[in-house]
Amino acid sequence: MSADRLRELFATVRDEGRTAFLPFMTAGLPDPQLSPSVFGAIEGADAFEVGIPYSDPLMDGPTIQAAGQMALKAGTTLDRGLGIAGGVAETTGKPVIIMTYANVIFQVGPERFAGKAADVGASAVIVADLPIDEAGPIQAAVEAVGLGMVLFVAPTTDERRVAQIVAANPVFVYGVAELGVTGERKESGGHAARLSERVRALSDVPLVMGVGISTPEQASDMRPLADGVIVGSALVRAVLDAPDTDTALRDLALISRRIADALR
């Protein structure tokens, strides 16, 4: 699968006048053996964001940080994480986006990492601590094997940087809907609308909103603003908080279905 799968997805959702649902889940949560069932329980996804856990996740709040620590402790390595991502791509037939941190990629080397991601059938790569200023080598490696690079735009990003980011040909722009790290929020800071306006004014590159979106209502609020919505912490918490696997899978199905429905 390549970046084209994602481009087709965004073209389709635009034609259908809806917003895509891109659930995030940490690979290897609660352990690598159960991970395929966890991804399998998520309903209504248009594409999956698969997090390769990292020990020091600067962009993530406590929920995803805890999930990463649990997955690492349970023996999730880069190769196992990518294997899980490949399984998701194969069993669901949906595009898979790999999310991780720069050091994980640099340690194996951008070319080898991109090759491995392509081999398992991923479509794109998100690197949480990689601004456009440092993206060059990783973006080049990822695009050389036909995958797409995702770049971030935040509420604090100035016009010069927004222009630079959309011009770098990301497969989609990850719009940071709230100031801060990933996690659930009761109140919205109201940044998303302005952010959407600013990106749309400069480009028709697909815009996907993430960070601080956890309820069906919050997801629904993004419909007029974005081509897609990423929900992570609310799904991850369903797994972390559940007393047993069956409950986790049932809660995950319920929450994801509600959010997917809110986007249709």
Place this chain on the structure above:
Amino acid sequence: MKLVRPDDRGRFGDYGGRFAPETLMPALDELERAFEKAWSDPAFVQRYHDLLTSYVGRPTPQHVAGRLSEQLGLTVILKREDLAHTGAHKINNAMGQGLLVGEMGKRRLIAETGAGQHGVATATAAAYFGLECAIYMGEKDIERQRLNVYRMRLLGAEVIPVTSGAGTLKDATNEAMREWVRSVEYTHYTIGSVVGPHPFPWIVREFQKVIGEESIVQLGGTLPDVVVACVGGGSNAAGMFYPYLDLDVELVGVEAGGLGIETGKHGASIGAGSPGVLHGSRTYMLQDADGQVIEAHSVSAGLDYPGVGPEHSYFADQGMARYESVTDAEALDAVDLLARTEGIIPAIESAHAIAWVARERASLAGKTVLVNLSGRGDKDVEQIAQIRGLL
């Protein structure tokens, strides 16, 4: 080659850069512009140096440690950063960044701290400049540095315990950086060492280079053979080394050897690490084959960090300085050695530098060695007493 400042991408050779969430990038740009403007403004530089003189107590003394020299068979000169206000070199940087924040219109300082000296220095700067202050500190470090926790609270700072990971400096740094992502609109992150995304390693080195500059003046035309400083993140070493880089002097950074490099329980990022990305910059760090950060270990809370400043990585690769390590046990012995020969109880961090000199005394025989005594040991006395079974 000595780099006056990092390149356009914030690099010292292959090291440094900016690997941070996009939300922070404009703040880093703003900080770089503010520092560039301030540091080229003679009035700002004058205000900074006036503060160092009138408030921090600079110049700090430098003197020959007579009894220690006699015992080791070489000449040891001590640069007494332990006598700066609040008890360590950290105050130079905290006051500099505090002054800079005034130019940027932010109202709150946050910081990470390990041994607590940077936390105390930041809380002091916040009180002096009338800013709000929150300090992130690992719960393990809160336990072993209780005195400094009280000091920070007395100064009006909120001390926020960090329970993730090993509860040490690395985890406090993660949490402070995450807090900065949340509150970047009104908060300045006062990074305490020559680490983090550009421009921090450059800014902190510039505020700390006063140590080496003063030292050269105080030597009055003579030069030591060797200059030694301990290295965790490396701010006291960067400040001491930088003015000496152009001179015919050997520079030695001493990392935390912990329980011994061979045990894997240490903080020797250059000696036993490899290049990677940690806390926003490319540098030597402790990591496994998958790029996951390995916890550091040191008896010293200030050296318990799995990375090092990018400029030190550059110095190491270029052979401009060399990096050695001493163990926890050697450092604790060096606390006793300095206390009993000179009447100075050093911070355990600084004792690492003394320990290396003591261990290498045969090869250093007859030479003149300048040691940066980066901080005083009051904060460590309770911990040392516990280790020695005296409490």
